[in-house]
Amino acid sequence: MQNPATFKQYLLKAVTSNSDTLKIADVVLSDKNLKAGWENFKYPKVNFESLDPNTEGSKIYHELVQNPDEYVKYHTQKVVEILYFSDKDSIVDVQQIDYTLKDYEGVSAKGGNSPRINIVYSTQHIEKSAKESLYKLDFETRGVLYHELTHGYQYEPKGIGNYGNNKTFWACIEGIADAVRAEAGLFDMSTRKPGGNWMDGYRTTGFFIQWLTTKDPDAIRKFHRTATELDVWSFDGAIKQVFGPEASIEAMWDEYQEFLKK
Numbered sequence: 001m002q003n004p005a006t007f008k009q010y011l012l013k014a015v016t017s018n019s020d021t022l023k024i025a026d027v028v029l030s031d032k033n034l035k036a037g038w039e040n041f042k043y044p045k046v047n048f049e050s051l052d053p054n055t056e057g058s059k060i061y062h063e064l065v066q067n068p069d070e071y072v073k074y075h076t077q078k079v080v081e082i083l084y085f086s087d088k089d090s091i092v093d094v095q096q097i098d099y100t101l102k103d104y105e106g107v108s109a110k111g112g113n114s115p116r117i118n119i120v121y122s123t124q125h126i127e128k129s130a131k132e133s134l135y136k137l138d139f140e141t142r143g144v145l146y147h148e149l150t151h152g153y154q155y156e157p158k159g160i161g162n163y164g165n166n167k168t169f170w171a172c173i174e175g176i177a178d179a180v181r182a183e184a185g186l187f188d189m190s191t192r193k194p195g196g197n198w199m200d201g202y203r204t205t206g207f208f209i210q211w212l213t214t215k216d217p218d219a220i221r222k223f224h225r226t227a228t229e230l231d232v233w234s235f236d237g238a239i240k241q242v243f244g245p246e247a248s249i250e251a252m253w254d255e256y257q258e259f260l261k262k
């Protein structure tokens with residue numbers, strides 16, 4: 001806005017110049033400073049490359065995302081806002097993200113560690129989503145990005161080995177990544193069903209962690225922070241750290257299951 005001011009009503013006029021298709025993305029009207037607490041967030045440098053530019057998926061991606069660098073940067077801040085309290089936290093220092101589109105069978109993956117990470121996104125997966133609808137493509141592309149960017153910015157649990165050799169480590173990492181995606185509103189929540197175990201990882205664990213925000217709006221941030229607070233990380237230890245010594249993972253999971261059955 002050229003002359004910022006507060007009005008009772010706003011009129012948003014959208015016209016197309018030469019085609020029938022009109023795309024509007026992310027119109028936010030707010031009287032709050034949405035960047036409050038995040039003014040000093042350091043955006044990473046983004047290196048975008050399409051390795052297979054002639055694939056249908058690559059072309060569709062460019063239709064959806066006109067400025068991939070800005071698109072990835074925007075989502076890094078959103079991810080960090082869900083994982084951390086403010087820019088004063090010791091945020092994992094990701095300085096560069098190499099983001100590539102590639103023609104392969106799969107969805108997406110993150111590699112490397114801070115300060116430099118890489119994320120690959122499958123053009124075949126883009127094509128599959130686009131076949132359903134443009135809405136589905138947008139929903140899926142953002143959702144997958146939230147998940148992979150979380151891997152770039154999340155703390156790793158201590159004292160229990162690593163991603164490849166310890167199931168609790170793996171379930172924690174993948175659970176938090178899907179919790180962030182769920183918190184961003186980018187999962188079909190009707191796929192949330194009773195059953196499974198907190199150790200199942202991905203959305204089974206992620207939906208559970210996200211549900212904890214019904215008890216404490218900061219539950220995801222606090223749960224994430226336990227990775228630095230506990231010398232030997234465990235789900236039970238994390239639940240106790242967030243909700244007090246009386247709480248336990250078994251009791252919390254049972255309560256969550258009861259909630260799902262309603």
Ligand SMILES: [Zn+2]
Nearest residue numbers: 147151174177
């Ligand atoms: Zn993952």
